[in-house]
Amino acid sequence: MAKPRVKVPSKASKDEVITIKTLISHKMESGQRKDRKTGEKIPRNIINKFTAKFNGKEVFSVDIEPAVSANPYLQFSVKVPESGEFEFIWVDDDNKTYSTKKKITVE
Amino acid sequence: MKLNKRELIALGFGSVAALTLPALPAFAEGEKAAARIKEFAGGKEPVAGKVALTTPEIAENGNTVPVSVSVESPMTDDNYVQSVLILADGNPEPGVATFNFSPLSGEASATTRIRLAKTQNVVAVAKMSDGSVFMDKKLVKVTIGGCGG
Numbered sequence: 001m002a003k004p005r006v007k008v009p010s011k012a013s014k015d016e017v018i019t020i021k022t023l024i025s026h027k028m029e030s031g032q033r034k035d036r037k038t039g040e041k042i043p044r045n046i047i048n049k050f051t052a053k054f055n056g057k058e059v060f061s062v063d064i065e066p067a068v069s070a071n072p073y074l075q076f077s078v079k080v081p082e083s084g085e086f087e088f089i090w091v092d093d094d095n096k097t098y099s100t101k102k103k104i105t106v107e
Numbered sequence: 108m109k110l111n112k113r114e115l116i117a118l119g120f121g122s123v124a125a126l127t128l129p130a131l132p133a134f135a136e137g138e139k140a141a142a143r144i145k146e147f148a149g150g151k152e153p154v155a156g157k158v159a160l161t162t163p164e165i166a167e168n169g170n171t172v173p174v175s176v177s178v179e180s181p182m183t184d185d186n187y188v189q190s191v192l193i194l195a196d197g198n199p200e201p202g203v204a205t206f207n208f209s210p211l212s213g214e215a216s217a218t219t220r221i222r223l224a225k226t227q228n229v230v231a232v233a234k235m236s237d238g239s240v241f242m243d244k245k246l247v248k249v250t251i252g253g254c255g256g
Contacts, residue, residue, distance in 0.1 A: 017213030017214050018213075030222065032199055054211065057211070058209065059209050059211040059212060060206070060207065060208060060209065060211075060212055060217075061206075061207045062204055062205065062206055062207065062217070062219075063204065063205040063207070064204050065200070065202040065203055065204060066200065066222075067195055067198055067200065067202065067203040067204075067221050067222045067223075068203060068204055068219060068220070068221055068222070069170060069171040069172075069219075069220040069221055069222055070170070070171075072219065072220075073218075073219055073220050074217065074218070074219050075175075075217065075218040075219070076206070076212070076216070076217045076218075077212055077213045077214040077216055077217075078211060078212060078213060079182075079210075079211055079212065079213030079214075081211070
């Protein structure tokens, strides 16, 4: 259900600092909203962790709390030492994992 | 006028209540954020500087407010920004997100979009690899709150 989209440059020079943009569609139910009919609080259900790995090594991560907007957008930088593959992983409160990979060539 | 024991206790109780009650609501709000900062900073007092928090002056929609943070640092293996905690001191819960960097980040900067329930301060606290802690704070005016009503 939650689809991730990632923008990573396909090429970079050695040790260049690139910008990565990520977006995943997710309601990010904060747990603060009340059901209009019953008055009960709608239970929290959010993506609580994002991790970016490069060639298997973690380079950046975010511990996400309910105050992050729906369809969480995350932009960050990575210094690329060599060609390889990025892996981006999102985990939600039900421990469901969403992930996507992107390759980059360093010339 | 002679006060019996019951009246005396009630009088004492009433005066204590009058002194403490008004202080509580305002105290509680900023307190949660202060407690989070203290925990994150490992007891160290954050210093202003190095952290640049970028937020709009006025947020049209409290449901999605763009926030960027950038921290000055060489980002080398022995001198880098470990984590940056983002807080919103007027939200029901002040915690927003914690960005965890590494020397491979190149730059300690990140952007996201957050929910702000009302006009309040957004705070960014940065913890460095040497244990030092820096922070920045920005007031964001919110026209339509973003916490579900």
